[in-house]
Amino acid sequence: MSQPKIQTDSCCARKRLRRACVRVTDHRVCVLEALSSEARPLSHHELLARVSSHRIDRVTLYRVLGVLAEASLIHQVQGTDGVWRFCDHGKSLSGCPGGHPHFMCERCSTMWCLEGDRMPRIEVPEGFVVSHKQMLVLGICPDCHDSKNEPVDGDGMPEAHRLS
Amino acid sequence: MSQPKIQTDSCCARKRLRRACVRVTDHRVCVLEALSSEARPLSHHELLARVSSHRIDRVTLYRVLGVLAEASLIHQVQGTDGVWRFCDHGKSLSGCPGGHPHFMCERCSTMWCLEGDRMPRIEVPEGFVVSHKQMLVLGICPDCHDSKNEPVDGDGMPEAHRLS
DNA sequence: TTAAACATGCAACTGAGTTGCATATTGGAG
DNA sequence: CTCCAATATGCAACTCAGTTGCATGTTTAA
Numbered sequence: 001m002s003q004p005k006i007q008t009d010s011c012c013a014r015k016r017l018r019r020a021c022v023r024v025t026d027h028r029v030c031v032l033e034a035l036s037s038e039a040r041p042l043s044h045h046e047l048l049a050r051v052s053s054h055r056i057d058r059v060t061l062y063r064v065l066g067v068l069a070e071a072s073l074i075h076q077v078q079g080t081d082g083v084w085r086f087c088d089h090g091k092s093l094s095g096c097p098g099g100h101p102h103f104m105c106e107r108c109s110t111m112w113c114l115e116g117d118r119m120p121r122i123e124v125p126e127g128f129v130v131s132h133k134q135m136l137v138l139g140i141c142p143d144c145h146d147s148k149n150e151p152v153d154g155d156g157m158p159e160a161h162r163l164s
Numbered sequence: 165m166s167q168p169k170i171q172t173d174s175c176c177a178r179k180r181l182r183r184a185c186v187r188v189t190d191h192r193v194c195v196l197e198a199l200s201s202e203a204r205p206l207s208h209h210e211l212l213a214r215v216s217s218h219r220i221d222r223v224t225l226y227r228v229l230g231v232l233a234e235a236s237l238i239h240q241v242q243g244t245d246g247v248w249r250f251c252d253h254g255k256s257l258s259g260c261p262g263g264h265p266h267f268m269c270e271r272c273s274t275m276w277c278l279e280g281d282r283m284p285r286i287e288v289p290e291g292f293v294v295s296h297k298q299m300l301v302l303g304i305c306p307d308c309h310d311s312k313n314e315p316v317d318g319d320g321m322p323e324a325h326r327l328s
Numbered sequence: 329t330t331a332a333a334c335a336t337g338c339a340a341c342t343g344a345g346t347t348g349c350a351t352a353t354t355g356g357a358g
Numbered sequence: 359c360t361c362c363a364a365t366a367t368g369c370a371a372c373t374c375a376g377t378t379g380c381a382t383g384t385t386t387a388a
């Protein structure tokens with residue numbers, strides 16, 4: 001958390017966009033800022049709320065996220081609800097986009113990067129070629145564990161999304 | 165369909181359903197058979213084609229799969245396309261439903277169980293409680309690797325589903 | 329300053345999965 | 359074997375994430 005001095009987010013975001021050779025637009029800057037100010041992966045829905053003052057169209061947000069991911073400025077993870085979440089990894093010095101497992105709370109659906117863990121090595125049978133890996137750890141987050149009393153609808157997942 | 169044959173799949177599937185204390189219906193039997201005759205996880209779509217002779221409604225198929233998963237007769241995995249695939253694990257003697265990583269081909273979207281691998285251990289920060297884990301290995305399967313010439317549209321994934 | 333390349337908003341679409349409800353099956357009690 | 363309450367099924371209509379096409383607005387390199 002205690003990082004050395006950072007330039008203003010906006011300025012920094014602009015620089016990062018330029019360096020990644022993608023066009024600098026207000027929307028891209030503000031989405032990147034929103035993501036970088038959050039330590040955890042955010043869904044399209046969460047992001048839309050966070051940048052609501054900029055009145056970004058939902059389609060545009062999808063496209064902005066696509067561009068940022070394509071440029072490796074952010075990484076994306078999918079929850080058991082089938083929804084993608086996007087996370088800035090510009091600040092983490094590990095140059096390995098998304099190269100860590102993620103934790104997803106089964107009650108509140110919040111997601112975290114488990115940056116402390118490296119992606120495990122997996123043996124695949126002869127003939128298979130591995131390009132990348134995705135690891136999702138399901139469970140209960142500290143917040144939900146502390147407040148057992150506030151009920152969340154069911155187990156927080158629709159029928160088919162419950163894992164056996 | 166007379167009774168000479170010993171232990172037909174159908175008979176076996178019926179037994180498994182009964183033992184799992186779920187009602188035995190033709191649809192459930194035939195879905196379980198279809199899954200057990202396949203070594204790899206099948207999507208709702210693939211399954212629907214495979215049981216088309218039984219004229220199962222798509223909603224019913226969703227419900228049947230829900231029941232089978234609930235009863236731990238099958239396990240389910242999600243691909244990067246957000247689609248769930250279902251796999252029989254009645255035959256595998258590992259009593260650990262879905263307790264292995266899965267491989268998904270980025271060209272043809274086919275999925276495999278990597279039963280040779282154990283689920284890796286992951287350290288989570290203080291306060292987090294782990295209930296289960298999901299691991300997906302992305303890459304190219306032997307079939308697609310052998311037939312590079314037959315092009316599949318783009319990288320086989322829609323924009324947002326591409327991993328950075 | 330200008331124009332080509334690209335970004336945005338809007339409307340309409342796709343496809344996986346769900347829900348409500350009327351009707352058909354299942355399986356245990358009698 | 360028969361009956362019936364519990365539950366499975368089919369159908370239509372829905373939700374929700376994500377995508378596409380197109381007309382219009384913005385960026386950027388020359």
